[in-house]
Amino acid sequence: MNDRRILIVGLAVAVLLLLGGAFLLTRGGADSDRFAQCRASVVAGGAGALGGPFELTSETGARVTDAQVFTKPSLLYFGYTFCPDVCPLDSARNAEAIDLLAERGIDAQPVFITVDPKRDTPEVVAEFTDNLHEDMLGLTGTVEEIDAVSKQWKNYYKVNDDGSDYYLVDHMTNTYLVLPEHGTVEFFHRDLTPEDLAQRVACFVNAS
Structure with missing residues (x-):
């Protein structure tokens, strides 16, 4: 009789542990990536591995931190104002997505x-951005x-400065x-349309 009670109690405990483990596993998965249904890109170490704190100079000349910059959902792009085609096109696409x-x-x-x-002084950057979106x-x-903040977002760039004004x-x-x-x-590739990006x-x- 004692052996039977021990067996019943043991089975009950095992069932409770399995149910509890399944609940925690499910809840943990939801908490660990609440954006799973939206995600399409894979980042080594997870999307949380991208980004970090910084202090840069705004187009107004003021020094700003990442906390002051990212006060709302933001589409962040690394480029340069002398870029002949890609940067203006990508930035214009992002601006259109913002309006959508x-x-x-x-x-x-x-x-x-x-x-x-x-x-790209603050004045040059301001002229570039003002032409794209207010x-x-x-x-x-x-x-x-710039080196430090680029590395935080795992963003590669190489300046081909040949001494001319048009490198x-x-x-x-x-x-x-x-x-x-x-x-x-998340991060997005440049082949997305403004509508898809939005x-x-x-x-x-x-x-x-």
Whole structure:
């Protein structure tokens, strides 16, 4: 009789442990990636491995931190104002997506960080961003600061400075989605249309 009771109690405990483990596993999965239904990109170490704290110079000349920049959903792009084609096209696509999001009632902003601080002074960056979108925020800094912030987003770039005024800069063309309180949650390639980009961003914003 005692052996039978022990067996019954043991089985009951085992069932409870299995049910509890399944519950925790399911809850943990949801907590660990609440944006799983929106995600299409794979980042080594997870999307949380992208980004970090910084202090750069705004297009207004003021020094700003990442906390002051990312106060709303932001589409972050690394480029340079002397870029002959890719940067203006990508930045214009991002700006159009921001307007499409506004039509959905989502307040977001485009952010542009230069990878060419030698030529991209705050004044130059301001002229570039103002021509693309009134809410686009441009950031620059020292070479060391730009190097550091690029590495945080795993953004590759190479300045081909040949001594002329018209040198080019090789760089990646990803656009990163940064959400307040969540950090960088996704990145997008340049082949997305403004409509597709807005749709993808809206998914993340609504899930946050």
